[in-house]
Amino acid sequence: MLNHKLIDIPPQEESPLAYADGVRRGDAMTLVRAALDQGNAALAFQPIVSAQNPADIIFYEGLIRIPDERGRIIPARDFMPFVENIELGRKIDAVALELGLRHLLAHPDIRISLNMSARSIGYGPWSDTLARYLRRDLNLGTRLILEITESSAILVPELVLSFMKDMRKRGITFALDDFGAGTTSFRYLRDFNFDVVKVDGQFIRGVAQAGDNQVLVQALVAIAEHFAMHTVAESVETQADADWLCAHGVDCLQGYLFGGPKINGTDAR
Ligand code: G
Ligand code: MN
Numbered sequence: 001m002l003n004h005k006l007i008d009i010p011p012q013e014e015s016p017l018a019y020a021d022g023v024r025r026g027d028a029m030t031l032v033r034a035a036l037d038q039g040n041a042a043l044a045f046q047p048i049v050s051a052q053n054p055a056d057i058i059f060y061e062g063l064i065r066i067p068d069e070r071g072r073i074i075p076a077r078d079f080m081p082f083v084e085n086i087e088l089g090r091k092i093d094a095v096a097l098e099l100g101l102r103h104l105l106a107h108p109d110i111r112i113s114l115n116m117s118a119r120s121i122g123y124g125p126w127s128d129t130l131a132r133y134l135r136r137d138l139n140l141g142t143r144l145i146l147e148i149t150e151s152s153a154i155l156v157p158e159l160v161l162s163f164m165k166d167m168r169k170r171g172i173t174f175a176l177d178d179f180g181a182g183t184t185s186f187r188y189l190r191d192f193n194f195d196v197v198k199v200d201g202q203f204i205r206g207v208a209q210a211g212d213n214q215v216l217v218q219a220l221v222a223i224a225e226h227f228a229m230h231t232v233a234e235s236v237e238t239q240a241d242a243d244w245l246c247a248h249g250v251d252c253l254q255g256y257l258f259g260g261p262k263i264n265g266t267d268a269r
Pocket of ligand 1: 046063075076077115177178201234235236237254255256257260261268269
């Protein structure tokens with residue numbers, strides 16, 4: 001893992017957490033704004049492999065990365081929480097989409113998944129970018145997977161449902177990201193009818209040894225199978241976990257065991 005900090009938090013007398021969070025938020029926003037202005041955002045790609053045959057790469061997830069002032073790579077989890085509910089978050093999604101679709105166009109033999117927030121559906125620059133690429137290559141959608149978290153989808157379920165209906169006509173498939181991490185609503189799970197669910201990494205890490213996680217993963221896989229959704233396990237880090245997941249019917253595996261996110265071959269975890 002890259003050992004980075006957005007800021008050095010000074011010693012604090014009063015309410016260190018609130019203070020640090022406020023500074024981090026401001027700092028994250030400044031970093032993101034600068035990276036977007038300077039065109040410095042990049043996508044890292046991580047393989048998702050077949051559980052039965054890990055040499056078979058099913059698709060790549062594109063993960064947005066921005067450099068800090070010293071050129072170190074900052075992963076999305078360190079800045080997205082601070083910007084995902086404001087326009088900067090929409091801008092990041094639009095840039096990630098543009099970079100991902102460009103990569104997809106340049107590499108006709110691969111499939112790519114891209115993360116999106118449900119809020120971006122109504123953001124002009126995001127939907128215009130998608131429409132522009134789909135016009136340019138009528139088959140591009142068949143190689144595109146859009147990942148949405150459930151917590152994001154249930155904010156605007158009607159909007160997400162009609163968007164999914166439209167985009168499925170263009171061949172796009174949909175993945176429910178971080179399955180199990182939020183408040184899973186079975187009603188929406190059924191209605192959204194995702195093609196793929198990605199089981200959250202917190203249930204996967206160490207699953208071969210952890211009885212609780214084994215029960216939870218088996219339950220999530222049973223639900224997915226019932227609704228004919230493919231399953232991906234996130235954060236597969238050990239061979240023992242991979243073997244357990246494969247033996248319990250998980251279709252695809254993603255994680256450092258098979259390769260971390262890379263930008264042009266360089267590690268970008
Ligand atoms: O929310 P989403 O699942 O899209 O986020 C994927 C994130 O998980 C990426 O930032 C990626 O760097 C990270 N990641 C990918 N593989 C692993 C892994 O094997 N272990 C851990 N801890 N994180 C991972
Ligand atoms: Mn994802």
